[in-house]
Amino acid sequence: MPSLPVGRVLPVVQAPDPVLATPGMAVDPTAPEVITLAADLLATQAVSPGCVGLAAQQVGIAWRMFSVDVTGHPKTRTCHGEFVLCNAVIESATRKERGREGCMSVPDFTGDVARARRLVVRGQLPGTGEWVTIETDAFEAVALQHEIDHTDGMIFLDRVAGPHAVHPRRTYL
Amino acid sequence: MSHRARLSPVTPPPPVLAVTVLGDDRPGIVAELTEALAGVGGNLEDSTMTLLRGHFAMVVLVRSDASQSAVEAAMQPLQHSGGLSVDVRSLPDPAQHSGAGQSFTLRVHGADRPGIVASITRVLARHGGNIVDLGTRLGSALYVLLAEVVLPEGADVSAVQADLADAARRLGVDVSLHPVDDDLL
Numbered sequence: 074m075p076s077l078p079v080g081r082v083l084p085v086v087q088a089p090d091p092v093l094a095t096p097g098m099a100v101d102p103t104a105p106e107v108i109t110l111a112a113d114l115l116a117t118q119a120v121s122p123g124c125v126g127l128a129a130q131q132v133g134i135a136w137r138m139f140s141v142d143v144t145g146h147p148k149t150r151t152c153h154g155e156f157v158l159c160n161a162v163i164e165s166a167t168r169k170e171r172g173r174e175g176c177m178s179v180p181d182f183t184g185d186v187a188r189a190r191r192l193v194v195r196g197q198l199p200g201t202g203e204w205v206t207i208e209t210d211a212f213e214a215v216a217l218q219h220e221i222d223h224t225d226g227m228i229f230l231d232r233v234a235g236p237h238a239v240h241p242r243r244t245y246l
Numbered sequence: 247m248s249h250r251a252r253l254s255p256v257t258p259p260p261p262v263l264a265v266t267v268l269g270d271d272r273p274g275i276v277a278e279l280t281e282a283l284a285g286v287g288g289n290l291e292d293s294t295m296t297l298l299r300g301h302f303a304m305v306v307l308v309r310s311d312a313s314q315s316a317v318e319a320a321m322q323p324l325q326h327s328g329g330l331s332v333d334v335r336s337l338p339d340p341a342q343h344s345g346a347g348q349s350f351t352l353r354v355h356g357a358d359r360p361g362i363v364a365s366i367t368r369v370l371a372r373h374g375g376n377i378v379d380l381g382t383r384l385g386s387a388l389y390v391l392l393a394e395v396v397l398p399e400g401a402d403v404s405a406v407q408a409d410l411a412d413a414a415r416r417l418g419v420d421v422s423l424h425p426v427d428d429d430l431l
């Protein structure tokens with residue numbers, strides 16, 4: 074990751090805010106406002122306990138960019154540390170498994186969602202705009218799919234497996 | 247204070263009503279039921295509905311400023327022309343659950359015989375396990391039970407699993423109990 078300025082902590086929006094259902098605009102990863110938002114996403118994610126990823130939509134901006142950091146999570150295998158991706162697309166997604174996930178923007182519920190556990194994603198780094206390919210698995214793969222969904226204007230409730238797949242959220246981190 | 251402040255009386259929120267509907271399934275029951283509830287100003291809260299071997303079965307929690315008898319009256323057409331059995335009753339607001347404990351998925355399948363659900367759920371109850379979701383299906387010969395169970399903090403999970411395996415062995419069925427983690431993303 075190219076080095077970024079110090080970010081500000083932004084308020085996280087919650088469903089049913091319409092921005093969460095708005096597909097993101099492609100961004101110029103070298104634009105100053107994109108670099109600023111990249112830093113802000115990382116700063117906001119860092120102060121949110123248990124948060125392993127944050128999409129631009131979650132701070133009220135419908136742009137195609139998000140941050141991820143699954144360092145230290147017990148389900149993490151492959152780990153690329155803390156990073157921001159712009160204009161990310163999924164190249165391949167295999168080995169789907171169902172898991173139960175929650176989201177900072179949906180505080181009342183969790184949902185059972187099938188997500189690939191093997192994933193290849195391409196995207197651009199903020200600052201340089203360099204295209205990178207991220208090949209990952211397990212928890213980082215799940216987090217990337219969840220965040221890319223946000224950039225497409227989707228939340229996990231758009232992917233839950235059926236009428237018994239939404240649950241009251243019991244644990245507040 | 248130079249004058250006496252007057253507090254206006256606080257109106258308690260209307261009680262939550264549980265509406266239970268059972269009967270032969272056909273298209274349109276949910277629409278008719280919820281239209282009738284909307285007609286008495288009912289605000290739907292949690293609900294669940296499924297088919298049990300072709301029988302429609304639904305429970306919906308609803309709050310309405312209308313009286314219970316007005317809600318019951320609104321259910322009359324469903325009962326008379328619709329051939330459904332409808333029960334309306336007032337529920338006390340539940341104590342908020344502490345949320346402590348760990349969720350597990352329980353899966354049981356095997357040849358049908360009396361007592362499977364009773365024996366398996368008794369094991370869970372002995373360990374303080376609380377069933378929060380449950381469904382069973384009977385095929386031509388196969389019985390299937392799926393449940394979500396919350397075990398209390400500090401429960402001995404391997405002891406629960408061993409006791410379940412014992413019960414399953416006596417019943418001749420297969421059982422598994424796997425944790426479900428909430429992953430905050």
Ligand SMILES: [Zn+2]
Pocket residue numbers: 175176177178219223431
């Ligand atoms: Zn999210």
